Amino acid sequence: MKSDSQIVESVKSGRREGQDLMVSRYGQEIFALIARLVSNAMDAEELTQDTFLKAFSNIASYDPRQSSLSTWLCCIAYRLTIDFLKRRRPFIVSIEDTEVWQTDLSEEQLEAGLSTGNEERIQKLELLIDDLPPDDRMLLTLHYFENRTLEECSFIMDATPHALANRLYRIRKKLYKKLQKI
């Protein structure tokens, strides 16, 4: 089985075999990442195609010292998806959200509020996640669902780990407050 470096070299040399191998290895992962944010499967497929085509044309810019091939592809997919979603549906911040952010909560309170095991709260969280902006949903998906570290997420989302940690705190606080209100 070829390694990522061998695949990259194959793609750099323009061999279609390398491109097919890259798609077959990471296609599903990228498609799933995009499909979780985009409601339409056709849009997800088109964005996945765009992701790999962009990866093939910019393969020279890939640096294995900075990230893995999977993370690099996710970075391309994230940017294309966010741009697509912003064009399709601009997100409007409600006044309620700003009020939530003004309330301060400790880490212990947050963790306790989001780890109850209550079925009703879990189902409510499923609905609340859909109302989050695309960036916030992407962060939750990458960090909680795909178990990526904040360093990997920072590369994908082009932000510092500290900024993402702060954002994650705000997202959790927002979800906690909305759960309390419901």
Add this chain to the structure above:
Amino acid sequence: MTTPKDSDLREALRRKYADTPQMPADFISRMHQASPDTPSRPMRRWLYPISAVAVAASVLLLIMLNIGQNQPKQNPVFAEDVTKPELTVQATPQTITQTEVVAQPVATHAEESKPAKKHRKVQKTVHKEHVLAEAEQVEAEQAEADQEAVYLPKDPDPYRLAVAQAQEIRSRGEQLYQEVAQIISNSKNIDQ
């Protein structure tokens, strides 16, 4: 930074994304159809720097050729006749002939930079005009003197006459300066 538990949130995400759609089986073929212009072989990037160097070298060559064409064919400074004349004219300190001036080329530049070249009448004329322009006053006085050219064998010291000429010009210049200073002082005394 430790990852918080948030088990409710994780469970909500797991349930939400449990039915993630699968990528179509013919995705790869459809992608190739969507991008038929994908080259089978990449552009040879190593050709870019070689092409740049070739273009730069061509431009440089053109510039050098252009400069070479624009340069004057004759350079009076360097096209001096380095061949020592067989006959020299003896010159007294007060008399300096045009022939002597021409016959004493600037051997320094010629000997240092160029090997012996065939004397050309055009080069001689250009050098003669250049020297005559500087020694105009001396030539006017020379015409009054009675000169008798004496031909001597080849002068072993070609610089002797040039040094004598320089000294003569310097002394005459100093004499003129003193005369002018005297005239100025006399005029000041008259004014006072």
